[in-house]
Amino acid sequence: MISLRGLSRRGKAAAWLAALTFAALGAVGAAQSIGSAGTRLVDVRALTVRGADGPINGLFVAAGHVEGTRSAALAGTASSPLSGWIAPVAVPTVGGGQLVYSTWHELRHQDPGLSWSKQGIHSGDALGTPTLWLHDFASGRDTAIDANSFSAAVRSDGAIAYVRGTDVYRAFTTYTGDVVVRSSTSARPVVWSTEPADYVAAAWAGNTLLAYRIGEDERLDVLAFDGPGEQRTLMADADLVAVSPDGTQAFLASQENVPGSVSVVNVADGTIAVTLELGSLQQGILWAAYGGSWLGDLVAAPTNAGIAVFDVGTGAISLRELLKNDPNTLANDIIEPQFSGDTDHIIARGDARPGTDTAGDEDTTTTLECDLATATCLARAADPGGAWLHPAYNPSRPKGDDS
Amino acid sequence: MNTRTRFSPVVGAALAAIAIGVAPASAHGHFEFHRTSNLNSSLVWVYYPSANPTAHYSPTWRAGSGDSTNCSYVGHGWLPLGWYDVKGHWDHYDSTIKGIATYLQDKACGDGTLRTQLFIHSKELANWGSSCETYCFDSSSDYYSNGCIKLSHSGYGFPDNIQDAHWWWHNRDGYSFHGYSTANDALYVYS
Numbered sequence: 001m002i003s004l005r006g007l008s009r010r011g012k013a014a015a016w017l018a019a020l021t022f023a024a025l026g027a028v029g030a031a032q033s034i035g036s037a038g039t040r041l042v043d044v045r046a047l048t049v050r051g052a053d054g055p056i057n058g059l060f061v062a063a064g065h066v067e068g069t070r071s072a073a074l075a076g077t078a079s080s081p082l083s084g085w086i087a088p089v090a091v092p093t094v095g096g097g098q099l100v101y102s103t104w105h106e107l108r109h110q111d112p113g114l115s116w117s118k119q120g121i122h123s124g125d126a127l128g129t130p131t132l133w134l135h136d137f138a139s140g141r142d143t144a145i146d147a148n149s150f151s152a153a154v155r156s157d158g159a160i161a162y163v164r165g166t167d168v169y170r171a172f173t174t175y176t177g178d179v180v181v182r183s184s185t186s187a188r189p190v191v192w193s194t195e196p197a198d199y200v201a202a203a204w205a206g207n208t209l210l211a212y213r214i215g216e217d218e219r220l221d222v223l224a225f226d227g228p229g230e231q232r233t234l235m236a237d238a239d240l241v242a243v244s245p246d247g248t249q250a251f252l253a254s255q256e257n258v259p260g261s262v263s264v265v266n267v268a269d270g271t272i273a274v275t276l277e278l279g280s281l282q283q284g285i286l287w288a289a290y291g292g293s294w295l296g297d298l299v300a301a302p303t304n305a306g307i308a309v310f311d312v313g314t315g316a317i318s319l320r321e322l323l324k325n326d327p328n329t330l331a332n333d334i335i336e337p338q339f340s341g342d343t344d345h346i347i348a349r350g351d352a353r354p355g356t357d358t359a360g361d362e363d364t365t366t367t368l369e370c371d372l373a374t375a376t377c378l379a380r381a382a383d384p385g386g387a388w389l390h391p392a393y394n395p396s397r398p399k400g401d402d403s
Numbered sequence: 404m405n406t407r408t409r410f411s412p413v414v415g416a417a418l419a420a421i422a423i424g425v426a427p428a429s430a431h432g433h434f435e436f437h438r439t440s441n442l443n444s445s446l447v448w449v450y451y452p453s454a455n456p457t458a459h460y461s462p463t464w465r466a467g468s469g470d471s472t473n474c475s476y477v478g479h480g481w482l483p484l485g486w487y488d489v490k491g492h493w494d495h496y497d498s499t500i501k502g503i504a505t506y507l508q509d510k511a512c513g514d515g516t517l518r519t520q521l522f523i524h525s526k527e528l529a530n531w532g533s534s535c536e537t538y539c540f541d542s543s544s545d546y547y548s549n550g551c552i553k554l555s556h557s558g559y560g561f562p563d564n565i566q567d568a569h570w571w572w573h574n575r576d577g578y579s580f581h582g583y584s585t586a587n588d589a590l591y592v593y594s
Binding site for chain 1: 548549588
C-alpha cells in the first residue's frame with residue numbers, strides 16, 4: 001500500500017511512478033563476488049526494489065504520524081531542519097513505550113528560491129525554533145520536554161541528552177546551544193558542554209555521550225562528553241556510523257580525504273583500534289556516513305555507492321557486502337540502514353531525486369525493508385521529502401532490552 | 404577583459420523582466436553556480452557594466468559542491484537551489500576554511516533541511532600558500548566539499564580560479580568590503 005497523504009495531484013503521480021518503478025526493478029538484481037583489498041571475497045550486488053504487498057517491519061515517522069510496527073498521531077511532524085538525519089529525528093525509549101522526537105515551528109515563512117534580502121528578512125530576524133517532545137504510546141499523549149531544543153539521545157537507563165538552543169534560529173546567525181542531560185525526562189537538565197556551539201546530540205556509548213559540533217563547510221566533529229564540563233574530540237571531520245553493541249566502541253567515518261576511511265575507535269580513550277581506507281576496496285566507495293547500525297560483528301553503513309556491510313569481528317575491518325544503489329532507479333540513495341532483528345535484514349529510507357520537471361530539491365522518499373541475503377528491498381510508502389519520513393531508531397548502546 | 408555571452412537563466416528572466424519595465428535585481432553583479440555534478444559544476448560572475456541590460460560574463464570556472472547530489476544530506480549534499488545573500492567576504496580567512504572565503508546565507512532544501520555554514524572557498528592557506536597535509540589543491544577530488552562551492556588553487560597543476568573569481572568579485576560591479584557585511588542576491592544556484 002502506498003501512502004499518498006498530503007500530496008498534490010502531481011505529487012501523487014510521482015509517488016505512483018515511484019511505486020511502479022520499484023516494482024519494475026524486480027528483475028535487475030545481479031550479484032558478483034569480488035576479491036577486495038582484504039582477504040575475504042566481497043559480495044557486491046545490485047539492489048532490487050519491489051513494492052510490498054503488505055506492511056513491512058520497522059518503526060517509522062512521517063507527516064506527524066508513527067507507522068510500521070506501531071501507529072500513532074504525534075503533536076506535529078517529527079523533523080529536524082537544523083540537523084537533517086545526522087541524528088535520528090525520532091528515538092524510541094527502552095522497551096519502546098515512548099518516543100522522543102523534535103518538531104520545527106517556522107516563525108517566519110521563507111521561500112527557499114529567494115534570498116533573505118529579497119524577502120525582507122534582515123540579520124537577526126527570528127526564523128524558526130525546534131521543540132523536543134515525548135510521545136507515550138499507551139496514553140497517546142505528547143508532552144513537551146523542552147522548548148527550543150532538538151536531537152535526543154536516549155540512554156538505556158532513561159537518561160536523555162539533547163541540545164537546548166541559546167536562542168531561536170535567526171537569519172545570518174549560527175544556531176548555537178548547549179548539550180544538556182536529564183537523568184529522566186522529568187528531571188532537571190544539566191549542562192554538559194563547556195560552551196555553546198552548533199551541537200547535535202547523537203548517541204550514548206555507555207555513559208559517554210557522543211555528539212557532533214557542526215563547523216564551517218558543515219564539517220562534523222564527533223565529540224565525547226563524559227560528564228558536565230568533560231568534553232573531548234573523538235574524531236574531527238568525521239561521521240558517527242554506529243556504536244558497538246556493548247557501547248565501548250564507535251564506528252567512525254573520516255571525511256578528511258576523499259576517498260575517506262572508516263575506523264573502530266575506543267570511546268573511553270579515543271584510541272583507534274583499526275582503520276580501513278575505503279579507496280583500498282576499489283569498489284567506488286568514497287565515503288561512509290552517519291545513520292548506520294552495528295549488530296554482532298557487522299556494521300551496516302550508508303555510503304555513496306550503496307549500503308556497505310563491514311565485518312569488524314576479526315580484529316580488522318573488511319567489507320563483507322555492498323548493496324549497490326542503482327542510479328537509474330528512484331531509490332538512488334539508501335539512508336539510515338538499521339539492522340532489524342538480525343543481520344540479514346535492515347530497514348531504511350530510500351531517496352529518489354526530483355525529476356527534471358520538478359522544481360526545488362525535494363526528494364521522494366520510501367520506507368524500505370531489505371533482505372541482505374537476496375539483496376532485495378520491499379518498498380511500501382512513498383512520501384514527499386517534506387513529510388520527513390524516517391526510521392525511528394535508538395542508536396545508543398548498550399540497548400538495555402531484548403529488541 | 405574576457406567578456407562573452409551565453410545562456411543564463413537569470414539573465415533570461417532579467418530580460419523578460421525588463422521587457423515589462425522592471426530593472427535587473429541589483430546594480431551589482433552576482434555569481435551563478437550551475438549545479439551539474441559534485442566534481443564538475445561551474446561558477447561564473449555575471450555583471451551589467453552600464454544601465455544597459457546586457458549581461459557580461461567572467462570566464463567560467465570549474466567548481467565543485469558536496470559529495471552527494473542529495474541536497475538534504477547535511478555535510479555531504481550539494482548546496483540548495485536559489486538566490487543567496489552573502490554575509491561576509493575575506494581575503495585571508497583563517498579558521499577551518501582558509502584564504503579567500505565568501506560566506507553565504509543559510510538555505511533550506513526542498514524538505515526544509517537547512518544547509519548552513521556554506522562558503523565559496525578553495526583549499527589553501529590563509530596567506531594563499533599551500534600545505535599539503537591539509538591545505539593544498541592537488542587532486543580533482545579536492546573539488547569535493549561538505550556542501551560549499553569549491554574552486555581550485557594554484558601550485559599543483561590547477562589554475563588559481565579562487566583568485567580569479569576574487570578579482571571579478573571586487574573589480575566588475577562587485578563589492579569592495581572585507582569582513583562581515585551583506586551583499587544581496589550575490590549568488591544564484593540553478594540546475
